[in-house]
Structures are given as C-alpha cells and as structure tokens.
Amino acid sequence: MASQYLDRKSRPLVAVTGMGVVTSLGRGKEENWLGLASGSSGIRPITRFPTDGFKTTIAGTIETPETQPYSAYELASEIAEDAITEALQQARLEIGRPFAGPLYIATPPSEFEWPLLSDLYRHGSSIQSGSAYERMLAAARTGQFEAYARHLEFASIASRLQERFATIGEPISICTACASGATAIQMGVEAIRRGETQMALCAATDATVHPEGLVRFSLLSALSTKNDPPSKASKPFSRNRDGFVIAEGAGALVLESLASAQARGAQILGLVTGCGEKADDYHRTRSKPDGTAIIGAIRGAMEDAGLDTVDYVNAHGTSTPENDKMEYFSLRAVLGESLERTPVSSNKSMIGHTLIAAGAVEAVFSLLTLATGVLPPTINYDEPDPELPLDVVAHKARPARVNSILSNSFGFGGQNACLVFSSLKEAMS
Template sequence: MTRTDVAVTGLGLLTPAGVGVAATWERVCAGLPTAAPDPELADVPVPFSCRVPAFDPRAVIGPQVWRMDRFVHLAIAAALEAVADARLGPGAWDGARVGVVVGVGSDSKETCLRSGERFLNHDYEGVSPLTVPRGTVNAAAGEIGIALQALGPSLVVSTACASGATALGVARDLLLARRCDVVLAGGAEAPCHPFNSVCFSRMGALSTRVHDPAGASRPFDADRDGFVLAEGAGILVMERPEDARARRAPVHALLAGYGASTDGHHYAAAHPKGAGVERACDAALADAGIGYADVDHINAHGTSTPMNDRIEGETLHRLFGGHPPAVTSTKGVTGHTLGAAGAIEAALSVLTLQDQVIPPTANLDRLDPRIELDVVAKVPRPARLDVVASNSFGFGGHNAVLIMRRA
C-alpha cells in the first residue's frame, strides 16, 4: 500500500447484466450478452439496445422518483447499494466531509425532448417547469447528495465515454487532498432513446446486426460492426485506507493510480497511433509507482467498433512490448453504457481482483488478426491477479486509465 492508494469499500451496480453487484457479476462471468429488441426503438433503424432488467425505481427510491429522469434513478439506486455495502450512510458519517462525483456523458433526453417538442409547437404552458432540474447532468450528483445527505463537494464530470473513469480519478484526488473523508463516485447514463439511437446510427457508430441483436456487441471480433447502446450505473464508495481500517471496514480493492490525457486529434475518431492512450497509461502507471510489467490484466475499453478496437489493440500490444497481459472487454455482455462505462468497468475490475477470475469477452468467435492480444473468451479464466488496468476513452479524445490493486 502506498500513500497514493485509496480504498474501495463499497460497490453498487445497475447494468443490463442485472440489478445489483451480485447479479451483474454472475452474468458478466457467464459471458451472456444482454442486447435485445427494444420496443421504444422499434421505429428507428437500429431497434435494439441493452437495458437494465426489471428495475422499479419507486420501490428502491420512493415516491420522489417523479421529479427525476431515468439516469438519476439508476445513479441513486447504485449509490444506495454501494453505501450499504460500505456499511455507511447519513447516520454513520459527517455529511459535510462526504463528496459525490458522478460521470455523465450527456444531458438526459427524456424530459428535454418532450419539452422541446411542446416548445416547437408553441405550447409554452406545456413545457415542464422541471425540464432544467430533471434533465441537466448535475441532477445525478445533486439527487445523490439529497438522498444520502452527502453535503461535501458535489460534482459531475463529462468526458464522453471516459466520464465514469474520470469521476473516480477526481474522487481519488479529493481524498488525497483531504477535502473529503468519503467520496461516492462513479457514472450513470440512460441513453436508450430513439433520438440517441438515430444520432449514433447516423455517425455509423452502432452495430446494425438487426438479425442477431444478442450477437451485435462483439469486441475485438473480426466481424464487429459497431457498439450497442446501453444504460446503467456504477457507484463506488472510496475512503483513505487508514480511515477504512479505523472503522474496520472491508476493503474490496485499492485505486492505486489514475492517468488522463487528451488526443488533440479529432472530435470523434481516436488518434491512429494511440498517442493519447499511451500518455494516459504512462501517467496512470507512474501515479501508481509501477511499470507495464506489473500489470496482470487489462479491462479494455473495447467498444466493438472497427477502428477503436483495432487502435486500442495495436496500442496495448506496442506498450507492453508485444506481450500484453490477458485482456477482456465486458461490453460484449453489457453493451456500451457511455458515460457510465468507466465506473461500471472499474467495479468489475475490483471484482476481478477480489475473485481472482477474468470474465470472458462475449461474442468473440474469431479474433481480428490485426489485434495481437490475449483476449479472454468463451469462459472465465482463473488467474493470479494483483494489478488490473481499466481503460476508458471518449469522443473528443478524452482518455482515462485506472490502476486497481488487490487489497
């Protein structure tokens, strides 16, 4: 343990793989894809997505759900599970020393588009007075603060698909700077809306495997053709290790390093040589005080898009001297939860360390020959794991790499 480690003492997950950490981990380890036809997307070119199954926000949060959009429902439910797992809560902490940092990739379309339609039809009285507080990205952090009386710094960060990982890095900085004693950090996104589907489809980013939705998210596979839109949330409770020890809290893992960079190359495409990814990896490892040879496993960004998977694969092969450790992308199961992905995958990396098993990459039938990686596929792989790197990259050239260490 080093002076830069922070302890992960609580986990909360709502993903297409299941409601809660246990359900999500079981399906991710089984490698069972979740993409399926989506009735709400029936009229758009890509009519399938990955949704959180059987989630009733009113049963979890209470009647106040009326004032929140779905991404906030997911964020609060994940936070409640994480806090319970950490054996914390309003009665067990000084709220003024508890921070919240949530990564959200984009504002909610749920309320904004409904009000926008009424505005365009000049139905000004029909525009909801809750349009702004429900739809803006800060609602996720603000509502968690209200629900759990977390009264310290409350932030939302938005670095596209790197948002969840960026949030964890910022939370770690708050703890190391001693501005907070506990931080609830992660990401939330509910993008399975026809508007989002059409927009990503027009970019050519989504899989069009309409004949086989379950097989559509296939990271690193030679036949991949795009990502699958998904919703979800992941929240981690983090503390300084000495504080966790003082209250005898179980520590799932340690967040030991964080590196971030910007490609400075293109508004949507990754740098072709992975230059920004390399800077983020270098920074994360230096922050953790380790080298490339110390990494036992990589939870890749692995979105299932043709270009990004190839660039990530080539970059990792080069950085690790031609011998990268075992790699997986859990997006084969969950789809791409955008701003929530980095946090969900950080939580899955923690579970990988805790259980000493690497979950498989779903739908990997034929590895792209240009991707020279040891990608775990078909079945989970038991392994001796002390250090895991979790990669997250986003539109605009945002890169974030987290280093998790076994507690």
C-alpha cells in the same frame, strides 16, 4: 501518516470499501457477476419505443416499473441511487447519515426529450401563435411545466443524490464522454491524495436509449447493425466487429483512504493505485493515428501506479473497428511484449457500451475480478482479428491470480482516462 498507508510517492493509498452496479444484466453485484462470469448477454431488442426504420434495433436497456413512462433523467437518477445505495451498504455506511466526503457523479447531458417538447408545443399552440419555440415559451411562462425544469438542469441529478446521501459540499457533475466514469473515480482519488477528505463517493450513470440517442450514434456509424441475435452483436477484438451496442447502467464506488478504512475495520475490496489521462487534439470522434493520446493515458496510469506490467486488462473494447485497433496498438506500445502474456477482456461484449457510466461500471467489474480471481470472458470472440494478437479471454471465464488490473476508458471528444486497480498485497509490496 504512517508509511504503510502511503504509496511509493508518499501519497495516501486509496482503498475501495463499497461498490454498487446496475446494468442490463441485473441489479446489484451478485446478479451482474453471475451473468458476467457465465458469459450471459444483457442485449435485447428495444421495446421502449418503436424501432421500425432504424438500422439498429437492439440495446442493453434497463426497464423498471418505477420509471414508466421512460424519462432519461428519472431512470438515470434512479439507477444511480440504486448503485450508490448498494455501495454504501457494502461499506457499512448507514444510508441517510451524512456521508463524510464529496460526491463526484458522471451524468449524461440534460436534454429536452420529445414527449416534453410535444406537450409544450401542444399547450403553447392553444395560447400563442408564431414559431414553434414562441409557442413553447408561452407554455413555459404559464408555470404549469415547472416540474420539468429539473429534467433540464444539469445540476439536478447531482443535487438529488447529494440530498439523498448527504454528501459534503458541492456535488461535482462530470462529463468526459465515454471516459466519464473513470474521470469521476480519478477525481475522488485526487481529493483523497490531496488530503482534503478521507472518503469520496464516485459514481456514474447513463440511461439514454431513446430515439434521438439512437439516431445520433447511428449517424456516426458507431453502432452495430447485427441485430439478430442481439446477444451476438457486440464482439470486441473480432475481425467482423461492426460497432458498439448502446446500453444503460450505473456504477458506484466508495473510495476511502486506506488509513481511514483500516481504522474503522472496513473491508478492503481493492485499491485504486493509478490514474492517467491525456487529451487528444486530432479529431472529434477519431483518435490520433499515432495513438499518442491513448498511449499517454495508459502510460500515465501505469506510471502513477509505479507498474510496468499488469496481470489483466479490462479493455475499453467497444467493438468498433477503430477503437479496438487503437486500443491494441496503444496497449502494445506501453506494455510491450508482456501484453502477449496479459489476458484481456471486454465487459462490453455482454453489457454493451454504457457510455457515461462505462468507466465506473467496469471499475466495479475489475474489482470483482480482483476479489474473485475469475476473469470474465469476452463473448462472441468467434473470429479473432489476426491484426490484434491479444490473449482475449474468449467465451468462458478463466481463473487466474490477479493482483493488478488496468481499466481503459476512451471518449468521443478525445478525452481518455485509465485506472489501475491493485490488491492490498500488491499495493503494500
């Protein structure tokens, strides 16, 4: 391969040629970027189910007429399809024609939802006595509930997308908790670098704002309880931050070797030049106090990209006391004094934490930042945390010359993944 298509380590350069996104701010890049650049919030009171008695009553939900009644499986699938469709269109790849590469899709766990359990129990009780599960199994044996099997198969979202977009080979479903979206992109980069494929479709989706989901994160004391007004709840890097806001979303990228992209005249939206990951062995929900895992992931991404500094950081910035503190210290450890001159923002101040999807959604926003030279703000940065002296892009978007961006994703369970995006100019230098 000609050297202009290879990175400093003689690996194929990986370009992004298509992007799609759905969040509580809207459908598609245009609506989302308008909202982000103007500092709008997508966080609202939850109307999907009654929230009386919950400490947290707000979220960044996505409501669509097509997915009523709500089902996590249906909604997650639908918004993933929307994001991928938008990405393929931008990449000028025809929907329905075979996609010339694999699919890497980060999905939430496939789980029983209460309406289904309730149906099964009611039906089972009319034909079988015994324990609740004996009754539900009796209902399942009738075969009348077979349509629900897809809701419980972990392969179902991936298979549905594989069929719809005709990707090559086994679609890969990924979960590294809140780092999943970044991991999906990393998998695509690695496959292109291995020379296995010229293209990869990388996406992530999450639509799990349901009562049990809310209960779980509440029990971990991870959610903000500042419900009123909803738009002020997510306040990354602020002294009074009190947790994240759960949210839904999907993001998709078409990755392509730079050689292939330029050969077919595709628009280059940016490059993925660095991937880093490091697992934590300290605790199931807390990172090692010395930050070694997060530092390792950031350092890995920077080294992979061959960079010492970046122009901007798209922070994980969840707005939990723990995350934002660890993220600051880790950034400081890797970027050193240059961090003082590096603007940082957290998209989660406006869209909340899209969990499994976050890494992919924020990758799209990072690439839009790269393309437009506009740094989206961190809203609600009214009381800066003096212990986290960062150049937070507060309240309003800021114009800037950006050629390299670090995007962080850290997950429960200790899985951390960081990505570096570069402009074509930067990558070729």
